[in-house]
Amino acid sequence: MSLKKITGKLKSPFAFFVYKKLLFLFVAIFISMTFTFILPRLMPSSPVDIMIGKIAGGEASSIGQTTQTGSGIGASRLDVLRAIYMEKFGINQPLIVQYFDFWKRFFTMDFGLSYWRYPTPVSDLIMEALPWTLVLVIPVVPIGFFVGNWIGSRAAYHRGKVDKALYYVLMYLSQAPYYWFALIFMLVFGVKLGWFPIFGAYDIDRWLYPVLTPDWILDAAWHYALPFLSLVGLGIGSTGVGMRAMTLYEMESDYIQYSKQLGFKKSKLRKYSERNAILPNFTWLPVVLSSLVGQTLLVEYVFGYPGLGNLAFQAVFNMDYPLIEATFISAVGIVLVGNFICDILYGILDPRIGSSYVGGK
Amino acid sequence: MQLLAKNRRFQLCLGVVLVIVAIGVIGLLQERGVITVTLDPNKKTGYRYEPPSSTHVFGCDVFGQDVLAQLVAGIGNSLMVGFLAGLIGLLIAFAVGGFSAYIGGLTDETVNTLTNVFLVLPIIPILIILSASLKERSLYTVAGFIGLITWAGAARSLRSQVMSLKERNFVNLARISGKSTTSIIFNEIFPNMLSYVFISFCGMFGGAIMAEAGISLIGLGPTTVATLGSMLHWAIATQSIHIGVWWWFVPPGIVLISFTGALLAMGSVIDDVLNPKLRGVV
Numbered sequence: 186m187s188l189k190k191i192t193g194k195l196k197s198p199f200a201f202f203v204y205k206k207l208l209f210l211f212v213a214i215f216i217s218m219t220f221t222f223i224l225p226r227l228m229p230s231s232p233v234d235i236m237i238g239k240i241a242g243g244e245a246s247s248i249g250q251t252t253q254t255g256s257g258i259g260a261s262r263l264d265v266l267r268a269i270y271m272e273k274f275g276i277n278q279p280l281i282v283q284y285f286d287f288w289k290r291f292f293t294m295d296f297g298l299s300y301w302r303y304p305t306p307v308s309d310l311i312m313e314a315l316p317w318t319l320v321l322v323i324p325v326v327p328i329g330f331f332v333g334n335w336i337g338s339r340a341a342y343h344r345g346k347v348d349k350a351l352y353y354v355l356m357y358l359s360q361a362p363y364y365w366f367a368l369i370f371m372l373v374f375g376v377k378l379g380w381f382p383i384f385g386a387y388d389i390d391r392w393l394y395p396v397l398t399p400d401w402i403l404d405a406a407w408h409y410a411l412p413f414l415s416l417v418g419l420g421i422g423s424t425g426v427g428m429r430a431m432t433l434y435e436m437e438s439d440y441i442q443y444s445k446q447l448g449f450k451k452s453k454l455r456k457y458s459e460r461n462a463i464l465p466n467f468t469w470l471p472v473v474l475s476s477l478v479g480q481t482l483l484v485e486y487v488f489g490y491p492g493l494g495n496l497a498f499q500a501v502f503n504m505d506y507p508l509i510e511a512t513f514i515s516a517v518g519i520v521l522v523g524n525f526i527c528d529i530l531y532g533i534l535d536p537r538i539g540s541s542y543v544g545g546k
Numbered sequence: 547m548q549l550l551a552k553n554r555r556f557q558l559c560l561g562v563v564l565v566i567v568a569i570g571v572i573g574l575l576q577e578r579g580v581i582t583v584t585l586d587p588n589k590k591t592g593y594r595y596e597p598p599s600s601t602h603v604f605g606c607d608v609f610g611q612d613v614l615a616q617l618v619a620g621i622g623n624s625l626m627v628g629f630l631a632g633l634i635g636l637l638i639a640f641a642v643g644g645f646s647a648y649i650g651g652l653t654d655e656t657v658n659t660l661t662n663v664f665l666v667l668p669i670i671p672i673l674i675i676l677s678a679s680l681k682e683r684s685l686y687t688v689a690g691f692i693g694l695i696t697w698a699g700a701a702r703s704l705r706s707q708v709m710s711l712k713e714r715n716f717v718n719l720a721r722i723s724g725k726s727t728t729s730i731i732f733n734e735i736f737p738n739m740l741s742y743v744f745i746s747f748c749g750m751f752g753g754a755i756m757a758e759a760g761i762s763l764i765g766l767g768p769t770t771v772a773t774l775g776s777m778l779h780w781a782i783a784t785q786s787i788h789i790g791v792w793w794w795f796v797p798p799g800i801v802l803i804s805f806t807g808a809l810l811a812m813g814s815v816i817d818d819v820l821n822p823k824l825r826g827v828v
Contacts, residue, residue: 209659209662209663212659212663213663213666213667216660217663217667217672220672221675221676224676224679225675225678225679353807353811356810356811356814357803357807360752360753360756360806360810361803362756362760362799362803362806364759364760364763364778365759365778365795365802368778368781368782368787368795368799371787372787372790376787376788376789376790377790383787383788472665475665475666475667475668475669476668478668478670478671479669479670479671479760480670480760482670482671482674482764483670483760483763483764486763486764486782487763487782494764497671497674497764498764498765500678501674501677501678501764501765501766502765506678509678510675512671512674513674516668517668517672520666520667520668521666524666
């Protein structure tokens with residue numbers, strides 16, 4: 186009902202389309218944030234317990250794996266410590282207050298100071314890492330889209346053994362463990378052949394901070410090669426599978442069959458079918474983006490690339506909870522905002538989508 | 547079924563899956579002390595970074611432990627996580643996708659939005675924040691986490707299946723004869739979509755193994771047992787790649803790739819055989 190009212194107000198169907206997508210964006214943010222707010226709080230142990238355990242139990246051998254070797258701190262003093270931490274984290278508050286605090290942090294983007302790199306504000310650390318992740322994520326999407334479309338349609342034209350093999354390769358590429366490919370690239374091109382550096386985003390011995398000189402850009406590009414190569418297959422595979430299926434479908438359709446009867450050239454037929462097949466492929470992009478961000482975080486960790494993935498690892502390893510929360514929000518933010526942009530682009534490119542809202546449902 | 551059995555690709559994929567599952571079962575049994583096939587994965591049996599030889603087929607890691615023994619144990623635990631996560635995810639997907647599609651109306655709308663949200667949410671960051679809140683994570687906890695967030699894709703495909711099945715005549719007949727909704731879903735609809743359920747399960751099983759390896763890679767997987775992902779984690783953490791110790795991290799990756807690849811291919815072959823319309827397309 187309310188939707189109808191708004192449709193009346195929004196004259197242009199495209200505005201309604203954007204409105205609907207924005208609504209989904211907000212709903213998605215709300216659901217994902219609430220989900221990840223509630224689940225950790227249902228757990229029997231709280232962050233405070235882990236921190237107390239670390240202080241009381243000596244060394245942490247790995248994340249979460251604390252070896253209980255006993256210590257000199259008495260139980261009563263630990264209780265005091267626990268109370269201080271509870272206060273600090275706001276865990277002593279009722280759940281609903283914590284929930285509002287969580288949203289306050291979300292909207293103000295003020296997560297306080299990092300524990301790991303005290304006293305740097307968490308938001309500064311995020312702003313430092315975010316560009317590196319975006320630089321890895323963003324180019325993969327269009328490059329994967331174009332190359333994937335090209336390979337996918339070629340596979341569909343040449344039915345037979347090559348097509349079958351290509352289909353399995355593309356399908357696998359859409360779900361492969363890219364972090365492992367990263368390791369292999371690192372071993373072959375980095376360690377054995379020594380063509381590429383295997384750690385970081387630029388030579389930290391030469392530059393303390395990124396500076397935009399030609400020299401530095403060249404060095405950054407050199408460091409960028411391997412992480413990028415390990416990820417680009419994901420974009421190619423996912424769009425390739427979709428493109429192949431869509432091209433096959435279009436090639437069977439009546440208008441192509443009719444054109445064939447009329448004696449159109451093969452290249453002409455392919456052009457027609459390709460144009461129609463590319464568009465539905467856009468709907469794949471959000472799913473691609475979602476797995477791409479996850480894989481990027483892992484590949485960053487493998488290469489020690491200073492993006493969000495590495496930051497998340499450091500945050501977890503150093504039990505820097507504000508930073509964990511902030512990296513999580515940023516990663517989900519990239520996916521959801523990217524998803525929104527893809528949807529809108531799709532609406533612009535395919536007028537049928539936008540105008541289908543004219544009549545409303 | 548006969549068509550399936552004759553399919554060369556299906557035989558190959560099934561073979562790969564069965565071999566790896568068999569190794570996994572050996573690994574699980576060995577961990578519980580029932581049988582002993584390989585060396586003890588947790589004991590120093592060779593020297594640091596010992597290259598592959600006849601006693602240590604895949605060599606030794608930084609601690610001088612046998613890589614093959616770790617691999618066998620890791621396969622067992624990884625498969626266990628994947629299987630349980632796939633099962634949990636499938637249950638959620640069926641409950642969410644199947645029932646809501648049958649009931650329809652507002653429930654379906656709400657659930658569909660929820661599915662769409664979960665479909666685009668990145669798995670790895672969510673797993674990071676969930677795992678970081680626990681000090682100790684057993685195999686079952688991690689499987690639960692993965693199942694809890696990877697159900698969306700399966701829910702969507704099952705939903706579309708139920709949507710098409712619920713308009714069929716035999717379902718209408720059952721409805722007219724006064725059967726309850728639950729009984730219709732389980733006795734009429736479910737048997738007719740078993741193949742889709744199986745395909746969904748294949749996909750989720752493979753996806754869950756991959757997700758587990760990913761989260762273990764950064765050291766946030768199960769803390770109580772070793773998995774394929776934790777092997778990769780230690781290989782990275784000890785910088786073994788920098789000195790070219792390939793035998794530590796190449797085998798787990800190959801197992802990971804061949805198993806998930808075979809599962810994926812198996813799903814698509816089943817789809818191909820059971821869907822005459824698709825035949826030749828896949």
